[in-house]
Amino acid sequence: MSEYILEMKQISKEFTGVKALDNVNFKVKKGEIHCLVGENGAGKSTLMKVLSGVYPYGTYEGEIVYEGKVQQFHKINDSVNTGIVIIYQELALFPDLTVYENIFTGNEIKQGALIDWNETIVEAKKMLEKVNLDVNPETLVKDLGVGKRQLIEIAKALSKDVKLLILDEPTAALNEDDSENLLKLLKELKKQGITCIMISHKLKEVITIADSATVIRDGQTIRTLDASKGEITENTIIKNMVGREIQDIYPKRVKNSHDEKVLELKNWSAYDQKLGRHVVKNANLHVKKGEIIGLAGLMGSGRTELALSIFGNAKAYKLQGDLLLDGMPKAFNHPSEAIKAGIAYVTEDRKGDGLFLLQDIKSNISAANLQRISANGVINENEEIKVADRYKTSLHIKATSLEQLVGKLSGGNQQKVSLGKWLFVGPKLLILDEPTRGIDVGAKFEIYTVMNKLIEEGMSILMISSELGEVLGMSDRVYVMGEGEIKGELPIENADQEKIMQLATQ
Structure with a gap:
């Protein structure tokens, strides 16, 4: 019997004359964690949609062999019925339904023609225990954070007797703690015999968790790397992903020594009248001309709220304190006023x-x-x-x-x-909120290069990022936020991940 649970042979897929997949060959061993990596647009998600039946049999060329049998999936339920479950980056949960309703949606436990809700709750508790999630199954999903929602998606997959679990960028929107918990869970599922395919741009996660990693570039399989042979390294993955070596993912630039402050906040506070609490409290910070300021902190620390309060106060917070632009006091009542004054804001939610x-x-x-x-x-x-x-x-x-x-x-x-x-x-001041979330290493490098060029031209950047490597690699100074407050300021030469996390968790 084959050691492979899945073999995809010479898979090709076209969209209106554009070849998204070109004779891709992809093998996954039983009981392994296999990472699928590549630049955005390389064809990773398309390949998984072919596998899961989103793109049905007949719309692609090639052959899918699963558990030793050639498969013809005409719809998603066909693949689910064989034990293949895919979880997308945009979670497919119903926020206004309970946890237990979400876990068994489309897979209801029935007694005769009626749904047995008591048994559903009992079984939902079992599924939640399997994913180490301690929540009341009667909780509405909208009242849970994104990390817990991700675990509910996995619990939902387990309720369908999953054999091959596919996760598309599962940690893209998670903080470091939630990401670590998710990776631990995948290792536990591996011990239970569940095979996992994970699409990820986070190379450190790939290196940590993958038994094998397949690189796809421009719709073609480039190479499969084996962790047991020491092949899964950052340099090797990057070289195969982008077709060239990137010696330093954070490109160097000449540091400017301007003293003029483009932006300054003094005792700046923002009160959210809907939530009934301050989301920013007595913040003091400044951004000089020609520098990149990193704004670090855990999710919910107030970083995005601070950015929105600067950029025209679109959320209608009650503001206190002083905002100075080029040394002049300003009061923006709408983003259009901030734009006219020279401030731009690239949101974390591009879609x-x-x-x-x-x-x-x-x-x-x-x-x-x-x-x-x-x-x-x-x-x-x-x-x-x-x-x-x-x-x-x-x-x-x-x-x-x-x-x-x-x-x-x-x-x-x-x-x-x-x-x-x-x-x-x-703009004279560019606010970047999670500028590289969910994008590949090649695109990250290009965006970092653009940022450096803008700085050399005299622009200033305030960068919010949950990736500590990005904060340390791109910033001149770092402010750390927690519970709406600025917990500390670190010059980059004195900053490291441990110091940032200590401040963020004070």
């Missing part, structure tokens, strides 16, 4: 708040500064194309044309469009 997914690249890039390419209320389309093409080229946005819908782009290219949109405004 929800940052971009118009159903519009094309050129429309998105021009959206925040239409007046520059308009006359008498009419957009100059030729000028819009020139502007969009300039940023497409300078930011290395990979797309078939400027008319391509942004929703069809990979995560890394969507982030570049979002960045281009705000660079077109011509």
